[in-house]
Structures are given as C-alpha cells and as structure tokens.
Amino acid sequence: MNTLLRRRISNVIAFAMSTLATLIGLAVLVAILWTLLSRGFGALSTTVFTQMTPAPGSNGGLLNAIFGSLVMTLLGIVIGAPIGLLAGTYLAEYGRRTKLASVVRFINDVQLSAPSIIMGMFVYTLVVATMGHFSAIAGAIALSMIALPVMVRTTEDMLNLVPKSMRDGSAGLGAQPWRTIMNIVYPAARNGLVTGVLLSIARISGETAPLLFTALNNQFWNSNLNKPMANLPVVIFQFAMSPYKDWQQLAWVGALLITLFVLTLSIAARAISSLFGQHSNPGE
Amino acid sequence: MNSQVQTLKARLQREARIEGVFRTATKASAIFVLVLLAGVIVSLVIGSWPAFKTFKFAFVTGEKWNPVTEVFGALAPLYGTVATSVIALLIAVPLSFGIAVFLTETCPRWLRGPISMAIELLASVPSIVYGIWGLFVLAPILQHTIQPWMIEHLGPLPVIGGLFKGPPFGIGLLTAGVVLAIMVLPFVTSVMREVFRMAPLSLKEAAYGLGATQWNVVWDVVLPWSRAGVIGGIMLGLGRALGETMAVTFVIGNSHRIATSLLAPSTTISASIANEFAEAEGDLHTSALIGLGLLLFILTFCVIAGARFLLMRLERGSMQRS
Numbered sequence: 001m002n003t004l005l006r007r008r009i010s011n012v013i014a015f016a017m018s019t020l021a022t023l024i025g026l027a028v029l030v031a032i033l034w035t036l037l038s039r040g041f042g043a044l045s046t047t048v049f050t051q052m053t054p055a056p057g058s059n060g061g062l063l064n065a066i067f068g069s070l071v072m073t074l075l076g077i078v079i080g081a082p083i084g085l086l087a088g089t090y091l092a093e094y095g096r097r098t099k100l101a102s103v104v105r106f107i108n109d110v111q112l113s114a115p116s117i118i119m120g121m122f123v124y125t126l127v128v129a130t131m132g133h134f135s136a137i138a139g140a141i142a143l144s145m146i147a148l149p150v151m152v153r154t155t156e157d158m159l160n161l162v163p164k165s166m167r168d169g170s171a172g173l174g175a176q177p178w179r180t181i182m183n184i185v186y187p188a189a190r191n192g193l194v195t196g197v198l199l200s201i202a203r204i205s206g207e208t209a210p211l212l213f214t215a216l217n218n219q220f221w222n223s224n225l226n227k228p229m230a231n232l233p234v235v236i237f238q239f240a241m242s243p244y245k246d247w248q249q250l251a252w253v254g255a256l257l258i259t260l261f262v263l264t265l266s267i268a269a270r271a272i273s274s275l276f277g278q279h280s281n282p283g284e
Numbered sequence: 285m286n287s288q289v290q291t292l293k294a295r296l297q298r299e300a301r302i303e304g305v306f307r308t309a310t311k312a313s314a315i316f317v318l319v320l321l322a323g324v325i326v327s328l329v330i331g332s333w334p335a336f337k338t339f340k341f342a343f344v345t346g347e348k349w350n351p352v353t354e355v356f357g358a359l360a361p362l363y364g365t366v367a368t369s370v371i372a373l374l375i376a377v378p379l380s381f382g383i384a385v386f387l388t389e390t391c392p393r394w395l396r397g398p399i400s401m402a403i404e405l406l407a408s409v410p411s412i413v414y415g416i417w418g419l420f421v422l423a424p425i426l427q428h429t430i431q432p433w434m435i436e437h438l439g440p441l442p443v444i445g446g447l448f449k450g451p452p453f454g455i456g457l458l459t460a461g462v463v464l465a466i467m468v469l470p471f472v473t474s475v476m477r478e479v480f481r482m483a484p485l486s487l488k489e490a491a492y493g494l495g496a497t498q499w500n501v502v503w504d505v506v507l508p509w510s511r512a513g514v515i516g517g518i519m520l521g522l523g524r525a526l527g528e529t530m531a532v533t534f535v536i537g538n539s540h541r542i543a544t545s546l547l548a549p550s551t552t553i554s555a556s557i558a559n560e561f562a563e564a565e566g567d568l569h570t571s572a573l574i575g576l577g578l579l580l581f582i583l584t585f586c587v588i589a590g591a592r593f594l595l596m597r598l599e600r601g602s603m604q605r606s
Contacts, residue, residue, distance in 0.1 A: 212562060
C-alpha cells in the first residue's frame with residue numbers, strides 16, 4: 001500500500017514539474033515579447049522610417065538599415081531559393097533512393113544547424129578578400145547560403161506529400177518527368193513551396209553573424225551593391241553595444257521591427273502549410 | 285500527314301532535350317550542396333594554415349591570445365564555448381523534457397497546438413534579439429539577485445564553491461549559458477516530443493495493464509524506448525549552442541582568459557570571431573581567427589552529424605515497423 005501511495009505521489013509531483021517547465025518556457029517568450037514592446041514601441045515613430053541612422057547624440061531613424069536588410073534578404077532568396085528548389089526536386093523526384101541523394105540529404109541536414117558565422121568567414125575569404133572590399137553582394141551571397149539548406153529540406157518534404165498516383169497519371173499520358181514536375185507536382189505543392197520560401201526569408205532576415213564581415217555596415221544611404229550596406233541586425237548590434245542612450249533606443253526599435261517581421265512570417269508559413277496539409281491528402 | 289508526324293517528332297525531341305537539361309540542373313544543384321561544404325572546409329584549412337604552422341599544436345593548447353605580440357592560443361575560447369554549452373544543456377534538457385512530457389501526456393488536446401506553437405516561436409526569435417534582451421534585461425537580474433545569492437550560499441561549499449566565486453559581473457559564462465539554454469530549448473523540445481509520440485501504443489498499454497502510473501510509463505517505458513532519439517535531440521541542441529554567435533557575443537564579456545568561476549566574463553570561439561574578425565590587423569591574427577573557425581566547424585560538425593545519424597536511424601526504424 002505504501003509503495004502505491006509513493007508511486008501516486010511521485011506521479012503527481014512529476015506532472016506538476018512538467019507543467020511548471022512548460023510555464024517557464026511560455027513565461028520566457030512572454031518576457032521577451034513584452035520587453036520588446038515596452039522598450040521599442042514607445043520610440044516607434046515615422047522618423048524611424050524616414051531618416052538615416054544618426055551620429056551619436058543627434059536624431060535619426062533606421063531607413064538605410066531597413067532598406068539594406070530588405071535588399072540583401074531579397075537578393076539572398078533570389079540566389080538561394082532556385083538552387084534549393086532544384087536540389088530539393090532532385091532529392092524528391094530524380095534521386096530519391098540513390099547514394100548521392102542520401103549523402104546530400106545528410107550533409108544538408110547538418111548544414112541546417114551549422115554555425116552561420118562560419119558561412120560569413122567563408123564568403124569573406126571567397127568574395128570580400130578577392131574583391132578587396134566589403135559589399136552588399138557579399139552579404140547577400142552569405143545569406144543565400146544560409147537560406148539554401150532550409151529551401152532544400154522544405155522542398156523535399158513538400159514534394160513528398162504529393163501523391164504518387166498524380167505523377168503516374170501524368171506519366172501515363174506520355175509526359176516527360178520534367179513536364180510532370182512543372183505542370184503537376186509543383187502546382188500541387190505550391191503552398192508548401194511558398195511556405196519554404198517564407199521560412200527561408202524568416203531564417204535569414206534576422207541573421208547577423210554572416211553579415212558582420214561581408215556587408216559590414218554603412219552609416220549612410222547606399223543603393224550600390226558593390227559597397228558596404230547598412231542592415232538592421234548589424235545596426236542593432238552596434239547600437240546596443242554602444243554607450244549612447246539614443247543609439248540603444250534605436251536598437252530596441254530595430255529589434256522590435258525584426259522580431260515582428262520574423263514572427264509574422266513564421267506564423268504565416270505555418271498557416272499556409274496547415275492549409276496545404278488538408279488539401280494534399282483529402283482522402284486521409 | 286507527313287508534316288504532322290514531323291512536327292510531333294520535333295516536339296517530342298524538344299521535350300526530351302529539356303528533360304535532359306532539367307534533370308542535369310537538379311542534379312547539379314544537389315551536388316552544389318556538397319561542393320559548398322567542401323569549399324567551406326578547404327577555405328578554412330587554407331586560411332588557418334599560417335596559424336597552425338606558426339604555433340603547431342600550441343594553437344589548440346595555448347592559453348594566451350594577444351594580437352599585439354601576435355601570440356595566439358585557442359584554449360580560452362574553446363573552454364568558453366564548451367562551458368557555456370554545458371551550462372545551456374544542464375538548464376535546457378530538464379526543461380525540454382518537462383515540456384515534451386507535458387505536451388504528449390498532460391496537456392488537454394485543444395491546448396496542444398497553441399502551446400507547441402508558442403514554444404516553437406522561441407526558435408524563430410532572431411539571435412540578435414536574445415542578445416539585446418540578455419544584455420539589458422537578463423544580465424541585470426542575474427547580477428542583482430541571483431548571482432549575489434549564489435556567491436553567498438554556493439560559494440562557501442566545498443568542490444563546487446569555486447564555480448561561484450568573485451564579484452557578480454552580470455555578464456559572463458553563466459549569463460551566456462542561460463541565454464543559450466532558452467535558444468536551444470525549442471529544438472530539444474520538438475525532437476523529444478516527436479520521439480515520445482513515436483513510442484508504440486501497445487507497449488504503453490501493456491505497462492498500464494501492469495498497474496503502472498502515467499509517470500511510470502513515461503520514465504520506465506517511453507524514455508528507454510526513445511533513448512536514441514532523446515540523445516540525438518540533446519546533441520542537436522548542443523550543436524546549436526556551440527555555434528551560436530550573436531546572443532553570446534552580447535553577454536559573454538569578451539575576455540580572453542580561462543575563468544574557473546562561472547560568474548566571470550569569458551569568451552567563446554564564435555564571440556571572438558564576431559568581435560575581432562572585421563578589425564583583425566596582421567595576417568597572423570586573421571589566420572588565427574580562421575583557425576578558431578576551423579576548430580568550431582570540426583566540433584559542431586561532429587556533434588550535429590552524430591545527432592542526425594541517431595535521428596535518421598530512428599526514423600528509418602519507425603518507418604520499417606509501421
């Protein structure tokens with residue numbers, strides 16, 4: 001009887017602890033969002049979007065940094081997404097069970113969690129050292145290499161959700177595999193592929209480490225891809241670590257903007273992919 | 285008639301040609317993933333060659349890091365990297381286990397979706413945000429309340445006392461470890477949740493039939509069954525913690541020395557690179573930083589590859605069973 005009681009008590013304690021762990025996890029999320037809102041929201045004004053990053057002690061905004069982040073993220077996706085889409089297509093369609101596909105799958109999964117700062121160093125030696133100066137294009141290349149594994153993984157997963165019978169039907173009509181992929185598989189997986197792109201954007205738009213020594217930073221407006229370009233993450237880093245109160249304030253605003261952007265994208269990606277899940281297997 | 289056959293033939297040939305091009309393009313892109321990794325390895329090895337040639341093995345075992353006298357040893361950042369990651373896992377693993385158990389066992393069904401989504405959102409918060417939050421919110425809390433308590437109560441203890449000595453800086457190994465713990469938490473949780481869910485129902489029902497409590501089932505049946513996956517998940521978290529850069533750079537204190545106290549400022553490989561690489565003067569300094577990058581790469585690659593290997597085997601196993 002005693003052991004039964006003891007087991008019941010340990011049962012209650014264990015599940016109380018697990019509930020507590022969950023509450024701690026949720027509390028941290030709330031704490032971070034709350035800090036961002038309370039410190040960033042008050043300073044959010046139109047000047048943030050209309051003025052350049054200031055010198056210490058003067059007023060300014062984040063316009064050049066926001067512009068730079070948008071340009072480099074977009075460019076990173078434009079370079080990374082097509083390669084990732086094709087590689088993911090190889091894994092899901094042509095390669096499938098080949099030795100090459102399983103090696104690529106494994107290496108890609110490893111790169112998915114590899115430190116992004118190493119990509120920054122790689123692009124530094126490859127692009128910045130060769131060209132002799134920091135540039136926005138180097139930053140975009142570094143970001144594209146971080147987006148690549150995300151695209152490869154989601155593309156393969158999403159294409160695998162498309163039922164084989166649809167491919168067989170197309171092949172039975174005499175279509176070459178590429179036509180089947182273009183006209184049947186991609187359209188069927190469209191929402192899933194969009195999810196992949198959104199997730200990749202979410203992943204790279206907050207990345208700081210790979211930009212530190214590729215795009216560097218720029219206090220002024222710059223739309224030349226061949227020159228150093230301001231970007232939100234590096235500006236946040238620089239401003240937050242500075243001793244100036246007004247710079248730190250802008251860093252909080254930047255952090256709020258980036259977090260809102262990334263969280264919105266992740267939630268949108270989730271919503272789209274859950275819709276896709278219902279459409280792809282109506283019978284199941 | 286003949287011309288129609290001709291055009292059809294031409295069209296089929298064109299389709300077949302495009303097929304060849306498309307197939308090659310997909311294969312080339314897949315190979316590009318491998319080439320990229322090879323490129324990273326080659327560039328790290330070439331870049332770090334001067335540092336390894338100058339300091340030989342002392343580059344890994346040396347404690348001094350001095351850009352002025354050009355003496356570079358990686359031991360301090362290596363120690364910082366491992367120490368912060370271990371602290372992170374000590375905090376994150378029990379929490380993740382608790383959350384995973386809550387989500388698979390205790391949680392009402394309707395709450396499952398929202399809660400797992402909230403936990404996963406922790407993974408999409410950019411690391412720079414963790415950094416700024418850690419520096420301005422977490423560090424002061426640790427400095428003014430938790431660290432003084434630790435110094436007073438844990439400091440005098442034998443053996444572990446040395447870990448909690450010295451003034452409360454706020455920034456340092458402990459703070460970096462706590463921030464890292466929050467960052468790896470969602471990754472470890474999601475892997476644990478997945479593998480717990482894979483545990484066969486028949487096994488659990490058999491245990492319940494023997495009179496086991498729900499906790500007995502989790503601890504004595506589900507956990508042993510999913511051991512490989514749990515270890516894989518923890519290693520995945522470790523890989524993330526080892527390589528995380530920005531959040532750590534904010535709160536580590538950037539001091540090149542090996543401190544026994546967890547409250548002291550230190551540095552990690554990634555933080556050293558982030559702080560010094562763009563401003564490195566002299567080729568040897570740059571080369572030494574790339575050497576740090578190579579060490580980090582080897583460390584994380586082994587850990588993550590091990591994790592993926594464990595998880596892949598588990599996935600394949602569950603596919604064969606079902």
